[in-house]
Amino acid sequence: MSSISIIGSGNMAGAIGALALRGGHTVEVVGRDSDKATALARALGPGATVGTWGHAPVGDIVILAVLFAGAVPIVSEYGEELADKIVVDITNPFNADASALAIPHDTSVAQQISDVAPASTQVVKAFNTLFRHILAAGDPVDVFIAGDDAKAKAKVSAFITSLGLRPRDTGDLSMAHWLEGAGLLEMGLARNGLGFDISLGVQVGGAE
Amino acid sequence: MSSISIIGSGNMAGAIGALALRGGHTVEVVGRDSDKATALARALGPGATVGTWGHAPVGDIVILAVLFAGAVPIVSEYGEELADKIVVDITNPFNADASALAIPHDTSVAQQISDVAPASTQVVKAFNTLFRHILAAGDPVDVFIAGDDAKAKAKVSAFITSLGLRPRDTGDLSMAHWLEGAGLLEMGLARNGLGFDISLGVQVGGAE
Numbered sequence: 510m511s512s513i514s515i516i517g518s519g520n521m522a523g524a525i526g527a528l529a530l531r532g533g534h535t536v537e538v539v540g541r542d543s544d545k546a547t548a549l550a551r552a553l554g555p556g557a558t559v560g561t562w563g564h565a566p567v568g569d570i571v572i573l574a575v576l577f578a579g580a581v582p583i584v585s586e587y588g589e590e591l592a593d594k595i596v597v598d599i600t601n602p603f604n605a606d607a608s609a610l611a612i613p614h615d616t617s618v619a620q621q622i623s624d625v626a627p628a629s630t631q632v633v634k635a636f637n638t639l640f641r642h643i644l645a646a647g648d649p650v651d652v653f654i655a656g657d658d659a660k661a662k663a664k665v666s667a668f669i670t671s672l673g674l675r676p677r678d679t680g681d682l683s684m685a686h687w688l689e690g691a692g693l694l695e696m697g698l699a700r701n702g703l704g705f706d707i708s709l710g711v712q713v714g715g716a717e
Numbered sequence: 718m719s720s721i722s723i724i725g726s727g728n729m730a731g732a733i734g735a736l737a738l739r740g741g742h743t744v745e746v747v748g749r750d751s752d753k754a755t756a757l758a759r760a761l762g763p764g765a766t767v768g769t770w771g772h773a774p775v776g777d778i779v780i781l782a783v784l785f786a787g788a789v790p791i792v793s794e795y796g797e798e799l800a801d802k803i804v805v806d807i808t809n810p811f812n813a814d815a816s817a818l819a820i821p822h823d824t825s826v827a828q829q830i831s832d833v834a835p836a837s838t839q840v841v842k843a844f845n846t847l848f849r850h851i852l853a854a855g856d857p858v859d860v861f862i863a864g865d866d867a868k869a870k871a872k873v874s875a876f877i878t879s880l881g882l883r884p885r886d887t888g889d890l891s892m893a894h895w896l897e898g899a900g901l902l903e904m905g906l907a908r909n910g911l912g913f914d915i916s917l918g919v920q921v922g923g924a925e
Contacts, residue, residue, distance in 0.1 A: 609891070614822035650920055653902070680905035683817070687902045690895040694861070697888035697895075698919060710920035711906060712858055 514566030517574030518545035524645040525572055530556045532671040537567045565590040570668055577602040577618050585625045592627040595661045599636040601692040610689055619685035631661035634685035637692050638709045651677045651710035655684035677711055722774030725782030726753035732853040733780055738764045740879040745775045773798040778876055785810040785826050793833045800835045803869045807844040809900040818897055827893035839869035842893035845900050846917045859885045859918035863892035885919055
């Protein structure tokens with residue numbers, strides 16, 4: 510049981526925060542709009558606190574639960590306040606109709622974050638292939654991760670496991686690009702017959 | 718029950734050919750090396766025949782089961798012989814260590830094939846996220862597909878279903894790029910803890 514911080518007050522912040530509390534962690538919610546952050550912390554209930562925007566988060570793991578366009582600017586704004594932290598990027602850089610990615614092909618939001626973060630900050634991509642309502646349901650779904658630092662991935666994997674979910678390591682941070690593409694695949698699957706009550710996962714041994 | 722053609726005599730050709738025969742189809746095997754094609758057809762057994770390289774395949778569905786570098790040249794070489802056919806591209810354009818794609822970022826092998834194929838040829842991406850041994854096992858795994866023509870996708874989906882597998886439509890042919898990236902993700906998962914007895918699939922409703 511540890512303390513995690515969530516930057517963002519939206520529905521993904523709420524879903525991950527609720528799972529984290531259920532998993533026995535304490536949760537610090539931080540939002541640029543402190544009223545929204547306070548409202549989310551209250552909704553989450555005991556164990557949730559409100560942090561101060563722009564100050565060093567309490568948790569070793571910092572979930573960046575904001576829209577993709579805000580992710581890099583926020584990490585830049587935080588600067589050294591994120592030193593030694595593990596930043597978990599959950600964003601999907603979709604274009605307007607979620608048919609393509611809206612960032613250059615040779616990078617990912619996670620890599621862009623890593624580029625602007627302090628050298629001691631480790632960035633891990635995770636959770637981007639899970640629709641909010643799937644995550645909120647708390648079923649034991651697969652959570653794909655990618656990152657360059659083995660220790661950071663081990664910590665994030667332990668956190669994911671503590672939520673009752675399955676961490677699935679895809680490799681180094683360059684794989685974040687393909688995980689962001691997997692978000693597009695998932696949108697395609699949802700729109701072409703399966704509906705949105707799905708997520709991508711791993712079939713082990715051809716099991717059904 | 719229909720007749721399908723497979724261009725290629727390698728292990729993916731063998732795995733798909735065996736499933737197709739088991740599904741009640743007849744299978745035409747075509748290889749540039751006719752000895753290899755003949756050997757594969759014999760190994761597959763009753764219902765398998767050998768076609769003539771470069772001539773119009775018998776099947777409406779033509780599985781292009783060759784290494785990615787050969788796919789576009791072969792379709793170019795066949796030219797009008799592939800008119801009105803559905804060409805199923807199963808390739809993964811991996812670089813030497815399967816850590817990145819070896820073709821430009823704004824396309825896919827499937828789209829490159831479509832670019833050089835006759836106008837009446839429909840290209841469908843499928844099967845590229847299945848390791849040969851997973852496919853050979855015949856368990857009811859997910860087969861992701863992508864293509865621009867709804868009728869062609871319906872025919873390929875029916876074929877996949879007849880093999881005891883589950884077609885999963887991801888959208889138009891532009892999604893083939895992300896399916897090729899999903900091949901990289903799968904390699905990453907295999908190398909980072911899960912091993913190669915896996916495939917990517919869809920978790921419906923958060924089910925385990």
